[in-house]
Amino acid sequence: MTQTITIGNAPVEIMNRFDLSQRLVRLLKNDEAVVAGIGNTNFDLWAAGRRPQNFYMLGSMGLAFPIALGVAIAQPKRHVIGLEGDGSLLMQLGALATIAAHKAQNLTMIVWDNQSYQITGAQPTATARVTDIVDVARGCGIKQSLWARSPDDFEAQVKKAITGGEKTLIAAKTDKEPPRGQTHRDPVLIRENFMQGLGVRSAKTFAPD
Amino acid sequence: MRRARLHYRHFEGTTAVQTGAAGSTSRMIQERRHMAETAPSSWFDIAIAALKRNEVKLITFVPDRVLTPLIKGLEGDPYFEVIGTTREEEAVGIVSGAWMGGVRGAVLMQTSGFATLPNVIASLLVPYQIPAILIVSERGTLGEFNIGQALVCRTMRPVLDSLATEHHTVTRIDEFDFILDRSIQQAVKTQSPATLILSPLLTGGKVL
Numbered sequence: 001m002t003q004t005i006t007i008g009n010a011p012v013e014i015m016n017r018f019d020l021s022q023r024l025v026r027l028l029k030n031d032e033a034v035v036a037g038i039g040n041t042n043f044d045l046w047a048a049g050r051r052p053q054n055f056y057m058l059g060s061m062g063l064a065f066p067i068a069l070g071v072a073i074a075q076p077k078r079h080v081i082g083l084e085g086d087g088s089l090l091m092q093l094g095a096l097a098t099i100a101a102h103k104a105q106n107l108t109m110i111v112w113d114n115q116s117y118q119i120t121g122a123q124p125t126a127t128a129r130v131t132d133i134v135d136v137a138r139g140c141g142i143k144q145s146l147w148a149r150s151p152d153d154f155e156a157q158v159k160k161a162i163t164g165g166e167k168t169l170i171a172a173k174t175d176k177e178p179p180r181g182q183t184h185r186d187p188v189l190i191r192e193n194f195m196q197g198l199g200v201r202s203a204k205t206f207a208p209d
Numbered sequence: 210m211r212r213a214r215l216h217y218r219h220f221e222g223t224t225a226v227q228t229g230a231a232g233s234t235s236r237m238i239q240e241r242r243h244m245a246e247t248a249p250s251s252w253f254d255i256a257i258a259a260l261k262r263n264e265v266k267l268i269t270f271v272p273d274r275v276l277t278p279l280i281k282g283l284e285g286d287p288y289f290e291v292i293g294t295t296r297e298e299e300a301v302g303i304v305s306g307a308w309m310g311g312v313r314g315a316v317l318m319q320t321s322g323f324a325t326l327p328n329v330i331a332s333l334l335v336p337y338q339i340p341a342i343l344i345v346s347e348r349g350t351l352g353e354f355n356i357g358q359a360l361v362c363r364t365m366r367p368v369l370d371s372l373a374t375e376h377h378t379v380t381r382i383d384e385f386d387f388i389l390d391r392s393i394q395q396a397v398k399t400q401s402p403a404t405l406i407l408s409p410l411l412t413g414g415k416v417l
Contacts, residue, residue: 035306055309059332063302066294070306070314073267073290078310094295095302102292187336191309200311 005173007132013150017041017112017174020148021048023155024081024110028053032162033071033198036083037064039119040179041112045083047181052197056183056190062092065109069099072107075198079106079162086113086127093136099167100141108161109142111171118176137169144168252411253279255385256344260315261288263393265342267307267314268292269300271322275346275412280317297322298329305339313397315342320349323404324361327368330402335372340396343404347378351409354417365406375403380410 004011021044028034028051035055036042041064042056055071057064068082089096089111099107115128127133137145144166148154154172161168184190195201256279260268268283268291270276283289294300297318304314323345334341349355349362369376375395377388389405396403408414 033310057333058336060298060302060329063298063305063329063333066299066302067306067309070267070303070308071310072306073303074307074310074312092296092299095299098292098294098299098303188338191337191339195309198310200309 003175007134007147007173010149012147012173014173014175015148015151015154016177017114017172018044018047018177018180019151020112020154020172020174021045021083023151024083024158025049025051027155027158027162028081030079030162031197033068033075033078033080033194034083035064035068035071035080037061037085037088039085039088041083041085041088043179043182046183047179052193054197055194058183058185058187058190062088062095064088065095065099066092068107068109069095069102069104071198072104073102076104076106078198079108081108081110081162083110083112085118086111086115086133087117087125089133090125090127090131093140096137096140096142096169100137105165105167107167108158109137109167109169110158111169112174113171114174114176116176122176133171134169137171142167142169146170148172251278252382252385252407253282255382256389257282257286259386259389259393261286263313263390263397265313265315265393266290267304267312268317269294269303269314270317271295271297271300271319273317273319273322273346274415275319275348275407275409276317276344297325301326301329301334301341301343304341305333305337308339308341313340313342313393315344317344317346319346320365321358321361323365323368327372330368330374331372334402335374338400339402340400341402342393342396343402345404345406346412347406347408348415351414352416369404375401376406377404378406378408380408382411385411 003014025048031053033053036045038057064084065082068080072080111133116122134145157170196203284291300316307314349358353359379385392403
């Protein structure tokens with residue numbers, strides 16, 4: 001039975017982060033970069049299928065979107081996706097203002113809003129009662145900010161964001177299911193894999209001649 | 210500019226005395242004039258030249274009074290992309306992403322801004338081996354009027370030492386280019402962050 005909550009007088013489904021992560025990865029056809037925030041966000045991205053263009057954070061909570069912006073600036077022809085949880089985003093809300101003010105449009109921000117600090121014991125975040133992430137993003141100046149209202153709507157919004165030529169924030173209300181995996185925890189390997197995925201480093205460095 | 214012209218006159222005078230043939234004198238004067246006119250004459254011109262020479266194209270910053278001429282100079286030079294951020298952590302995040310995407314970057318901040326960074330240095334820059342260049346205008350010493358700044362300043366070097374990351378305090382203008390140039394090169398080659406603390410002895414600092 002699908003649960004819904006009402007946002008802006010319309011129902012929004014409470015979805016599953018792993019399911020949406022899989023749907024996202026399936027939609028990536030052009031080596032889009034994905035920068036995932038710490039904890040369950042990058043655990044489910046990892047479980048949804050490893051790609052050389054995925055970057056997994058092991059700390060620096062709240063910096064998935066700023067790192068994604070940096071990649072987008074360095075590689076303007078590549079589309080970059082930042083994945084962040086509601087708790088992480090609340091820690092670095094100023095980043096939304098910085099991103100809104102920047103000219104880069106090759107950036108999509110996705111927020112998994114499970115209304116809690118799930119990994120630390122499910123303490124409620126401000127989004128559980130009062131704060132609306134999409135309203136915050138719009139207030140910061142990110143005009144294309146919207147709620148995904150169902151898994152199909154999420155896919156349609158992601159497709160539009162990746163090809164639309166305008167930076168977009170998509171927020172999804174997610175359940176409290178535990179993540180389906182855990183990332184590898186070697187930061188140098190993660191970074192090197194990502195840089196190879198972005199074409200900055202050669203994967204052939206240690207290959208036999 | 211005024212200082213550059215003074216240098217030029219100095220070079221011209223020296224050259225005229227030392228050289229004989231008129232043609233080569235003229236050429237030497239031209240060369241020296243070019244050197245003088247392109248020679249950095251202030252600490253911020255030196256910084257801009259060294260950043261450019263080392264292909265550090267992306268600059269993120271949180272504003273600071275002492276750094277204002279440097280920020281203005283960078284913003285006025287189309288070589289650089291300059292981004293003001295709301296917090297120093299964010300500024301480090303942007304530069305980290307850009308480096309992984311193939312563009313070098315530096316972060317400008319003041320001492321109290323640096324004090325917000327230990328988490329991101331310890332959990333992003335150092336373990337992921339990201340050579341971010343951190344340029345800190347030093348508040349809290351040599352004439353500080355705000356006790357809050359003075360105390361925050363004392364936390365900076367112990368943090369950098371505890372993470373065993375390279376840092377230098379720049380006090381003399383004649384050493385600035387060497388220190389900045391070599392620090393950027395070392396950061397890139399060793400894939401480690403480097404911090405340059407700009408002392409009031411270099412910049413004049415902030416006074417009431």
